Amino acid sequence: MVIYGVYIVSKSGGLIFNHDHNIPKVENEKTFNYPLDIKLNYENKKVVVSFGQKDGINVGHMLTAVNGSPVIGNELEDGRDVLEILNQQENFPITLKFSRAKMTTNEKIFLASMFYPLFAIASQLSPEPRCSGIEILEADTFRLYCYQTLTGIKFMIVAEPSQLGMEILTKKVYELYADYALKNPFYSLEMPIRCELFETNLQSLLETIEKCGISSI
Amino acid sequence: MTIHNLYIFSRNGLLLYYSEWNRLNKSGITKEEEAKLMYGMLFSIKSFVSKISPLDPKEGFLYYKTSKYTLHYFETPSGLKFVLNTDNATQNARELLQQLYREVYLEYVVKNPLCQLNEPIQSELFKLKVDELFKKSPLFLSRSL
Numbered sequence: 001m002v003i004y005g006v007y008i009v010s011k012s013g014g015l016i017f018n019h020d021h022n023i024p025k026v027e028n029e030k031t032f033n034y035p036l037d038i039k040l041n042y043e044n045k046k047v048v049v050s051f052g053q054k055d056g057i058n059v060g061h062m063l064t065a066v067n068g069s070p071v072i073g074n075e076l077e078d079g080r081d082v083l084e085i086l087n088q089q090e091n092f093p094i095t096l097k098f099s100r101a102k103m104t105t106n107e108k109i110f111l112a113s114m115f116y117p118l119f120a121i122a123s124q125l126s127p128e129p130r131c132s133g134i135e136i137l138e139a140d141t142f143r144l145y146c147y148q149t150l151t152g153i154k155f156m157i158v159a160e161p162s163q164l165g166m167e168i169l170t171k172k173v174y175e176l177y178a179d180y181a182l183k184n185p186f187y188s189l190e191m192p193i194r195c196e197l198f199e200t201n202l203q204s205l206l207e208t209i210e211k212c213g214i215s216s217i
Numbered sequence: 218m219t220i221h222n223l224y225i226f227s228r229n230g231l232l233l234y235y236s237e238w239n240r241l242n243k244s245g246i247t248k249e250e251e252a253k254l255m256y257g258m259l260f261s262i263k264s265f266v267s268k269i270s271p272l273d274p275k276e277g278f279l280y281y282k283t284s285k286y287t288l289h290y291f292e293t294p295s296g297l298k299f300v301l302n303t304d305n306a307t308q309n310a311r312e313l314l315q316q317l318y319r320e321v322y323l324e325y326v327v328k329n330p331l332c333q334l335n336e337p338i339q340s341e342l343f344k345l346k347v348d349e350l351f352k353k354s355p356l357f358l359s360r361s362l
Contacts, residue, residue, distance in 0.1 A: 126286055
């Protein structure tokens with residue numbers, strides 16, 4: 001039973017709060033010989049695997065370290081180009097470390113504003129009249145629950161597909177928001193939530209649910 | 218349980234086939250525009266899902282649910298996309314979509330030399346068979362009866 005994260009999106013579609021709860025770390029290290037049997041590409045300021053997944057290294061994974069030294073963009077710390085190093089036979093055997101690319105804060109803001117039109121189009125394309133937007137979105141690795149309040153704020157929870165009772169949790173997070181963010185005199189509406197009490201309470205709520213299930217709250 | 222409507226898209230986003238059974242709400246835009254809107258939404262959902270997923274997705278997006286309907290999505294490795302809208306009580310519509318691909322699309326479109334792939338499907342036999350498949354499925358229970 002895992003809850004991966006909580007997102008709060010304001011009425012205008014901006015991300016005002018995000019909490020990563022339990023993101024699993026996907027990391028693999030492997031020693032390669034010349035020539036390299038996977039295809040690497042430089043895109044979006046990352047060196048990513050574009051073909052040839054094996055041993056847990058999948059397409060889309062990002063190169064994080066070469067022989068233990070970290071990769072920044074497409075360069076090592078000393079400024080050498082990674083793809084050039086991998087083309088030279090004298091550098092082999094070489095140890096490469098790959099991991100699933102983590103979302104940066106900017107990407108999260110981008111995704112939150114991307115969900116906003118999806119939510120709206122889903123209600124427009126409805127075959128039935130008077131339909132809400134997306135409430136549950138399921139993929140094979142996670143399920144996303146979205147609860148829109150009457151005031152237009154969206155509470156989203158990303159959890160494992162088998163995790164039960166997340167609809168109740170979205171409402172519970174709304175309750176915490178009403179108690180600890182809205183009643184905070186230093187919090188202004190539509191702005192990112194930086195309230196310590198809210199965060200600690202949310203954290204402990206998620207932990208109790210993971211330990212004892214949804215019935216304990 | 219009700220089946221509302223079905224869309225089939227090619228890998229380039231062209232609407233190959235559309236059919237509807239119980240649809241109460243007309244979106245107020247033409248069918249072509251609606252198909253573009255639908256494809257655009259699915260395309261965005263696909264990239265949204267692949268980014269927000271905490272682990273490596275295999276099948277990716279499966280379905281979404283709103284207060285009134287559920288949209289089931291099935292994509293073949295060749296990029297053909299099947300979209301089916303049903304009510305919320307429907308459970309295994311994905312199997313029905315796989316069956317539609319296997320037993321109707323492959324048999325009556327791919328094996329028909331007169332059917333051009335990646336062009337809207339004109340075949341009357343295909344239309345008949347799609348209708349037959351959905352009407353005999355247990356998921357199909359017309360409310361207008």
